[in-house]
Amino acid sequence: MRRILAIVVTATIAVMATYLALTIGLFPEQRGMGQGGENVVIDMTTKQWRFDVEGVNPSGSAKFSSNPPADRFADTTITVRKGDTIILRIKSLDVPHGFAIEEFGINVFNPPGETVEVKFVARQTGSFTFFCTVFCGTGHPNHKGVLMVQA
Ligand SMILES: [Cu+2]
Known part of the structure; x- marks a missing residue:
C-alpha cells in the first residue's frame, strides 16, 4: 500500500x-526560435530601384540593413529567426512595383503611395531573395534584396 x-x-x-x-x-x-517565435514588424519602402527598411525589433532578434545609397548593387538584407512571424508593411514611393519571395509563396502588388501588408511565418532557414515583380524601368533587375532566416 x-x-x-x-x-x-x-x-x-x-x-x-x-x-x-x-x-x-x-x-x-x-x-524564440523554433515554434512560437516573435512578431517582427518591418516597415519597408520600395522605389526605383531599391527596398529600404526602417525600425528595429524591440527584442533585437531581427536585424535590418538597407542597401547603402552609394552602392546600388548591394542588397538590402533582413535577418530574422526561424519561427518568427514577419509582418512586412511595404509602401511604394514612386511607381507601381511588386514584391515576391518565391519560397514563401508571397507575391503582392504595390500601387504608388499605398502600404500593403504581408504576413508570413519564416518556417525554413536559409537565404531567400525578395524581388520586384513589376517591370519598373532600367534598374528593375536590381530591384531586390535578401531575407536571411537563421536557426
Ligand atoms: Cu520595381
Missing part, C-alpha cells in the same frame, strides 16, 4: 513539474 502511494505521489510530482516547465517556458524549443 505504501509503495502504491509512493508511486502515485512521484507520478503526480512529475506531471506537475512538466506542467510548470511548459508554463514558464523552460524547454529550449519554446524560446
Whole structure:
C-alpha cells in the first residue's frame, strides 16, 4: 500500500513539474526560435530601384540593413529567426512595383503611395531573395534584396 502511494505521489510530482516547465517556458524549443517565435514588424519602402527598411525589433532578434545609397548593387538584407512571424508593411514611393519571395509563396502588388501588408511565418532557414515583380524601368533587375532566416 505504501509503495502504491509512493508511486502515485512521484507520478503526480512529475506531471506537475512538466506542467510548470511548459508554463514558464523552460524547454529550449519554446524560446524564440523554433515554434512560437516573435512578431517582427518591418516597415519597408520600395522605389526605383531599391527596398529600404526602417525600425528595429524591440527584442533585437531581427536585424535590418538597407542597401547603402552609394552602392546600388548591394542588397538590402533582413535577418530574422526561424519561427518568427514577419509582418512586412511595404509602401511604394514612386511607381507601381511588386514584391515576391518565391519560397514563401508571397507575391503582392504595390500601387504608388499605398502600404500593403504581408504576413508570413519564416518556417525554413536559409537565404531567400525578395524581388520586384513589376517591370519598373532600367534598374528593375536590381530591384531586390535578401531575407536571411537563421536557426
Ligand atoms: Cu520595381
